[in-house]
Amino acid sequence: MILKGVFIILSFYILGIVSSNLIGGLIPGSVCGMLLLFVALCGGIVKPDSVRSVARALTHNMAVLFVPAGVGIMAQYDLIAQNWVGIITITIMCTLLVLLSTGGIAQYLNNRFKNNNINKSK
Amino acid sequence: MKDILSSTPAMLLLVIGSYYIGTLLYRRLRSAWVHPVAVAMILCIVVLLILGIDYSTFQAGTAFLDFLLGPTVVALGYLLYEQLEHLRGREIAIFVATIIGASVGIASVVLLGYFFNLDEALIASLAPKSATMPIAIPLSEQSGGLPAITAVVVFLTGIVGSLIGPWLLDKCGITHPIARGLALGSASHGIGTSRAIELGAIEGAVSGLAIGLTGVAISLLLPLVEWMI
Numbered sequence: 001m002i003l004k005g006v007f008i009i010l011s012f013y014i015l016g017i018v019s020s021n022l023i024g025g026l027i028p029g030s031v032c033g034m035l036l037l038f039v040a041l042c043g044g045i046v047k048p049d050s051v052r053s054v055a056r057a058l059t060h061n062m063a064v065l066f067v068p069a070g071v072g073i074m075a076q077y078d079l080i081a082q083n084w085v086g087i088i089t090i091t092i093m094c095t096l097l098v099l100l101s102t103g104g105i106a107q108y109l110n111n112r113f114k115n116n117n118i119n120k121s122k
Numbered sequence: 123m124k125d126i127l128s129s130t131p132a133m134l135l136l137v138i139g140s141y142y143i144g145t146l147l148y149r150r151l152r153s154a155w156v157h158p159v160a161v162a163m164i165l166c167i168v169v170l171l172i173l174g175i176d177y178s179t180f181q182a183g184t185a186f187l188d189f190l191l192g193p194t195v196v197a198l199g200y201l202l203y204e205q206l207e208h209l210r211g212r213e214i215a216i217f218v219a220t221i222i223g224a225s226v227g228i229a230s231v232v233l234l235g236y237f238f239n240l241d242e243a244l245i246a247s248l249a250p251k252s253a254t255m256p257i258a259i260p261l262s263e264q265s266g267g268l269p270a271i272t273a274v275v276v277f278l279t280g281i282v283g284s285l286i287g288p289w290l291l292d293k294c295g296i297t298h299p300i301a302r303g304l305a306l307g308s309a310s311h312g313i314g315t316s317r318a319i320e321l322g323a324i325e326g327a328v329s330g331l332a333i334g335l336t337g338v339a340i341s342l343l344l345p346l347v348e349w350m351i
Contacts, residue, residue, distance in 0.1 A: 013196045026345040028260035030195035035338065037199030048203065055200035062194045063159050063312070064141045066255040068184040070163040070277065072270025074170065075177040079244070079271070086238030090248055091275055094230040095282045095309050096290060098252050102223030102332075103296040103305030109215035110298050 005054030008046060012037040128175045133183025140165035157313065159277055191256040195337075198254070202334035208327055216304060220332060223308040224339035227252045228347055247271040249347070250340050251279045254311040257337035265348055276311070283310025284317035299324040307332025 016033025020026075040046040073080060080087065126132060143165060144158030170180055181188075209216065228249050235245035246267035250258040255276050262272035287306050296302060299322055306314035306321075307329030318329035 009193050009196050012199070013192050016196065025264065027341045028195075028257075028264060030192040030260060031257055031337065031341045033192075033196040034199035034202070034334075037196055038202050041200065041203040048200070051197070051200050055197035058190070058194045058197040059201055062191075062256060064138065064162070065187050065191050065194060066159050066273055066277070067137050067141055067162045067166060068181065068187050069255070069259055069269050069273035070159065071166045071170070071180060072177060072268075073163075073274050074167045076268060076270050079268070080274075083238075083240055083244060086235070086240050087244070087248065087271075087275065088278070090231055090234045090238065090240075091251065091278045092282050093234060094227055094248075095252065095279045096286065097230050098223045098227040099283055099287050099290060099305045099309035100294060100296075101226040102219050102308040103291055103301045104294070105222050106215055106219035106304045107296050107298045107301035109218060110212070110300055113215065 001050070002054060005051045008051050009037075009054055009058070012040070127173055128179045128183065130183045130186075133180055134186065136166055136169055136180075137162065137184055137187060140169070155281070157277070157281065163274075191259065195256045195260075198256075198334050198337065201330065202338075205327060205331035205334070209331060212300060216300070216328070216331065216335070219301075219304055220308055220335040221339050221343075223305075224252065224336055224343055227309075228340065228343055232347065242266065243268055244271065248275055250344060251275045252309055252311065253337045253340040254333050257341060261341060261344055265344060277313075280310045280313025283314040287314060287317065288321060300328050303328030304332045308336045311336070 012033045013030065014033075015036050016031070017029030019032045019036065020029035037046065037051070041048055041051075141158055141162040144156070144161030147156050147161055148158050166180070170177070206213070231248045231251065232245060235248060240248075243266055246265040247262050247269075248271075249265065249267070250261040250272065253261060253276070255273065258272050258276045259269045263269055283306060287310060288302070291297075291302050291305060296305065302321060303318045303325035306318040306325070310317075311333050315326065315329040315333060319326035
């Protein structure tokens with residue numbers, strides 16, 4: 001089961017890299033692979049059972065994979081020291097802007113279309 | 123001895139070990155500031171500095187973990203599928219809100235970036251910051267950003283959203299559980315989602331879905347923005 005899952009995930013990764021190249025590298029290969037896997041699952045080409053265990057194992061522990069990239073700041077010390085005010089201000093402001101715009105619009109649309117589909121999700 | 127300390131197994135052990143210590147600490151203290159990723163990053167940097175191992179050696183030793191980011195993003199396609207099944211009938215509201223949120227995120231980074239006079243490599247590093255880490259890193263690389271800066275900023279984005287998010291949503295009268303979950307996941311990816319799960323089951327599920335959708339939206343919008351400027 002695990003072997004099959006790894007096989008499917010890697011196949012879609014390669015398919016994603018190929019399609020990324022075809023569109024001139026606009027979207028990273030892994031993201032293309034994710035979209036293709038999603039479409040294949042929706043279309044019934046890939047059975048959810050066949051990838052479930054591998055997909056969960058990878059995504060449940062993915063935070064550890066961010067550590068090496070983060071350690072890279074030790075090589076970028078000067079750039080951060082020069083720009084930290086801008087970086088931190090932008091990070092805080094933009095995060096809160098995304099939070100409010102997404103939340104506000106989702107709430108507006110949900111209330112607006114309440115009558116069309118009454119609380120389908122519990 | 124130096125050879126052994128800077129070998130691939132030693133570098134992998136350093137990352138896994140410091141992350142493991144981070145999870146133990148997090149379980150005891152339960153504060154967003156001691157997130158295992160932050161603890162692990164700091165521990166790794168301290169150990170590397172003490173042992174006098176440079177970043178390129180570390181990078182070569184942990185290449186396997188970098189590789190795994192790719193299959194992990196592909197695996198997110200499965201999570202997206204699984205979560206979308208639970209939210210049938212709400213798709214349009216969810217899609218529209220996510221796309222607008224992602225656009226606001228990219229536009230505000232670019233505009234404020236020019237305002238603060240940041241150079242282009244920094245703006246490119248910050249632009250995908252609301253996307254989940256494995257998606258944000260290749261996006262940043264692709265548009266001339268610095269993956270290390272992106273990693274740190276993405277992490278900060280998660281912390282900011284999960285610490286201030288629920289309070290700000292209350293203040294602004296955003297009370298609908300779907301809207302709250304979506305907002306936390308879109309703005310603050312996985313770290314926001316772990317906060318959303320604490321708020322409730324619906325919030326958690328929608329937030330998980332928002333991670334994948336926002337990742338897709340940002341990957342599609344970013345090339346468009348680059349093409350425009």
